[in-house]
Amino acid sequence: MNLKGFHHLTAVTADAPGNYKFYTQTLGLRLVKKTVNQDDTSAYHLFYADGIGSPGTDITFFDWPVGKEKRGTHSVTRTGFRVANEEALKFWQHRFTMLGVKQEKIVDQAGWQTLAFEDFEGQRLALVADNAGEAHTWAESPVPAEHQIRGLGPITMSVPDIRHTDKVLTNLMNMVPTGTFGGTHVYKMGAEGAVGELHVTVDPTLPQAQQGAGAVHHLAFNIPYAEYDAWADRLRSMRVPNSGPVDRFWFKSLYFREPNGVLFELATDAPGFATDESMENLGKTLSLPPFLEGRREQIEAGLKKL
Template structure:
């Protein structure tokens, strides 16, 4: 039972229209699912991914009327996006400059050229040169196919003490520690390349983060649909407090918090976003899981225009 890498990362925005413009226009990602938070139907849940909505490529957002995140530890601190190579990073550096996006200089991080930047709400992101795995470009993207974002990874989280977190990552989730750099520990999952790397930074001097716009809500790890019940059994047998099975319609989930409080999700690689929409129409209308369909008129009336 090995994780297949990341499935998605869910963050928080307080500006759905601005968020939509940045992630589709500036970053060139495809909106593959426009839906609502299933536990709070007043809020959008927007999924941005590659051209076919592949697991491991999507960053998603809850739209909540909240203030900015207070940065700190016990939190996810950076979301990596993979691009093909260093040439693509140079192309992106110019594009982000032209778009007025706050960015840092290209630097080597964990052996890979990396360009760190932020969206308008302070969401901390990075472009990483890594050509592992398949790439599914989106023909309507404003970004040329050869420079498009290929998917997630690595993702970085911060903890004040790594000992208990490391136990969960290695003994429960079967990750393998592969080294460290500058106070950050690298843990490897089953997937090749950066989509299979979780980076854990240790800093006991930081205060606990306070969630808000520009922050991360949770990180989801990719598991085979056929192993869903086995993972549920594993959490139970190891006495890990968790949500129990949750059916999100496009995938099935299990939620739990690692010892330093970061919310983890195990999400299946199927059935996928094309379950209720044709592939060429993904994200063009409001999608609702069957149990919310009877409330469509009420839900649509409460959502802002993108």
């Protein structure tokens, strides 16, 4: 029962049209599912991913009318994406300069050449040079195929004390600690390359983060569909408070909080986003799970246009 790396990361935006423009036109990701928050149908849930919506490639957003986040600990602090190589990083460095995207210098972090940047709401992101795994490009992306984002990379979270978090990561989730850099601990999952690395920074001096636009809501880890019940049993047998089974239609989920309060999700690698839409038409219309379909007219009336 090894995690297959990250499945997705869900963040918060207060500007769905601006968010759609940045992630599709600036970053060149594909909107593979336009749906709503199943627990709050007044809010979009937008999924951006590679050309075929592969698990492990998507960043998703809830659209809520909130103020900006207050940064701090007990939170996910940066989301990594993979690009093919250092030449691609230089392409993105130039692209960000031309488009006025806030960015930092390319540096080495945990052995990865890394370009940190932010979106228009202060969502902290990074690109790392890592060509592991398959690449599924999107033909309609404004970014050349060889430089397109390949999927998620290392994701960083901040805690004031790592001791109990470490026990959950290693004993419950079967991650392997592989070293540290600059006060950050690196944990490896059963996935090739950077999509299998969780970075945990320890800083007891920071205040507790408060969610808002630019914040991360939760972090999802990729599990095989066939192991879903086994993971539910594992959480229960280890007495970890959790959501119990949740069927999101495109994948099944289990939610729990690690000891410092960061919300984790275990999400299955199937059925996938093409369950109710053809691959060619992913994300082009509002997609609703069957249990919300009867409320389509009411839900659509409450959503802003992208």
